[in-house]
Amino acid sequence: MNDCLFCKIISGEIPSYKIYEDENFYAFLDIRPLNPGHTLVIPKKHFRWVWDIENIGEYYKVIQNIAKSLKKTMETEYIISLVFGEEVPHAHVWLIPRLKNDGHGEAINLNNIKTISSEEMEKIAKSIKNNL
Secondary structure, three states, X not given: OOOOHHHHHHHOOOOOOEEEEOOOEEEEEOOOOOOOOXXXXXXXXXXXXXXXXXXXXXXXXXXXXXXHHHHHHHOOOOEXXXXXXOOOOOOOXXXXXXXXXXXXXXXXXXXXXXXXXXXXXXXXXXXXXXXX
């Protein structure tokens, strides 16, 4: 899809902090993270909704592997996953590490966006990749 933000990321038109890529899926750090390590996992083929993905079992296996890497990298047992699909019309799952004293309280606050330097984002992305 020509005007899809995520399709432009997959094609390389828009840079990303890539964590994972295979023939069908792509994962990268969110540039408006709710916590360090906040990752988006998307299909490379454009689907509007997660439930439209043809090989959804394979998709969730990738999500599971990335979540396990996030747990190890961010040293937490608490990784939440969210499926909204409203903000970008391309199927995606958010993986967000919950960290001690992360400022979110009992539930994740979608307005509590963290500021993380590009150097730190690169470091986090590299660590997550190394733990896959």
